[in-house]
Amino acid sequence: xxxxVLLYLALFxxxxxxxxxxxxxxxxxxxxxxITFSQVSLSNWAAGGENSYSAxxxxxxxxxxxxxxxxxxxxLNTAYGxxxxxxxxxxxxxxxxxxxxxxxxxxxxLWNYSIMFNFRTQxxxxxxxxxxxxxxxxxxxxxAYMTLSAGMDYQPSEHLSVFLSPLSGKTTIVNNDSLxxxxxxxxxxxxTSMHEYGAMVKVKFEKDIVENINFGxxxxxxxxxxxxxxxxxxxxxxxxxxxxxxxxxxxxxTHLIYDHDTRIANNAGIKKPRVQFKESFGFGxxxxxPEKTE
Numbered sequence: 001x002x003x004x005v006l007l008y009l010a011l012f013x014x015x016x017x018x019x020x021x022x023x024x025x026x027x028x029x030x031x032x033x034x035i036t037f038s039q040v041s042l043s044n045w046a047a048g049g050e051n052s053y054s055a056x057x058x059x060x061x062x063x064x065x066x067x068x069x070x071x072x073x074x075x076l077n078t079a080y081g082x083x084x085x086x087x088x089x090x091x092x093x094x095x096x097x098x099x100x101x102x103x104x105x106x107x108x109x110l111w112n113y114s115i116m117f118n119f120r121t122q123x124x125x126x127x128x129x130x131x132x133x134x135x136x137x138x139x140x141x142x143x144a145y146m147t148l149s150a151g152m153d154y155q156p157s158e159h160l161s162v163f164l165s166p167l168s169g170k171t172t173i174v175n176n177d178s179l180x181x182x183x184x185x186x187x188x189x190x191x192t193s194m195h196e197y198g199a200m201v202k203v204k205f206e207k208d209i210v211e212n213i214n215f216g217x218x219x220x221x222x223x224x225x226x227x228x229x230x231x232x233x234x235x236x237x238x239x240x241x242x243x244x245x246x247x248x249x250x251x252x253x254t255h256l257i258y259d260h261d262t263r264i265a266n267n268a269g270i271k272k273p274r275v276q277f278k279e280s281f282g283f284g285x286x287x288x289x290p291e292k293t294e
Contacts, residue, residue: 029063030291034249036284056081056094056282058251069106075099080123081280091129094280095122102163104153114153114163116202118220120145121173142176143185143262147222149200159207168200170222172261186261194261196224212243231260231273249286254279 036056042049058079065072081094099119104112126138151165172194174180174187183189199222206216219236223229240252255278263271 026067026293027063027065028291028293029061030289031059031061032286032288033057033059034251034282034284034286036251036282038282051086052084054081054083054093056280056284071104071112072101073104074101078123092124092126094278095124095126097121097123102153107152110154110156112153112155114151116147116149116151116163116165118145118147118149136176136178137184139176139179142174142179144173144175146171146173147200147220149202151200159205161202161204163200163202163204165200165202168198168222170196170198170200170224172196186259196222196227198222198224198226198229214241214243215239216241228260232258233260234258243286244283247285247287248283250281250283252279252281 034057038052038054040049040052042051056079058077060078061076063074075098077096077098079094079096081092082090083093084090097120100116101118102114102116104114107113121141121144122138123140125136125140127134128137147168147170149163149165149168151163151167154162154164172185172187174185174192179185180187180192181189185194187194201221202218204216204218206214209215216239217237219234222233223231224233234256236256238252238254242250242252244250255276257276258273259276260273262273262276264274264276265271266274
């Protein structure tokens with residue numbers, strides 16, 4: 001596993017060095033963050049319910065380079081949330097780390113030769129609270145997904161990108177002994193990683209659909225040549241951001257995942273691949289740092 005991580009990082013750093021070796025580089029970067037709080041307090045409430053508190057934070061960063069025919073786009077999306085119901089333990093409600101780097105070179109009108117690296121994991125442990133005692137089901141770097149892909153990027157506008165890769169490698173990492181021992185997330189029991197080679201399609205779209213409302217979506221589709229290629233892994237996110245004013249905003253996010261190697265138990269304890277879905281809506285404090293150009 002360590003050799004795989006080092007290989008990915010070495011390739012990524014080599015691309016970065018190649019892009020920065022040109023003089024008069026042009027960089028654009030920006031950062032935005034949102035913190036959402038909610039609280040419910042009940043006293044003699046006939047309809048029932050429980051007092052609760054929750055907080056959710058999202059932090060997004062981008063740094064893009066463009067000169068002549070060369071482009072290098074980098075994004076980091078993070079999220080973390082907690083919820084506390086009175087007389088119950090503090091629980092995690094959101095957890096995401098998603099880094100993507102794409103190096104491109106103009107091939108023809110609307111088309112780029114591209115190489116893309118993606119890394120996804122989470123910050124802290126995740127538990128199934130439906131068992132007693134609670135059961136650990138995930139952790140930092142368990143799972144983690146690293147994908148390295150080469151292909152063509154179709155960009156008909158600044159809002160839409162369709163990346164097509166017939167050469168894509170995906171590594172699933174389970175760097176937790178208790179999870180790797182049971183073969184979680186598709187690894188062979190006792191191993192900490194699994195390697196798949198296949199094809200990938202990634203679609204990204206983002207645009208202000210009306211004033212102060214931004215719609216964005218991104219979806220990955222991966223088929224492994226060496227592991228049941230008829231099974232398509234899906235990772236699809238939808239983001240709607242609504243700006244109230246400079247400091248306040250509302251957002252709606254959904255996240256759908258289907259991974260044939262991730263088997264999830266139902267109430268009867270039967271494990272099999274299932275569609276994972278998460279939806280969150282928040283209203284809170286938002287600040288976007290001014291975009292920088294170097």
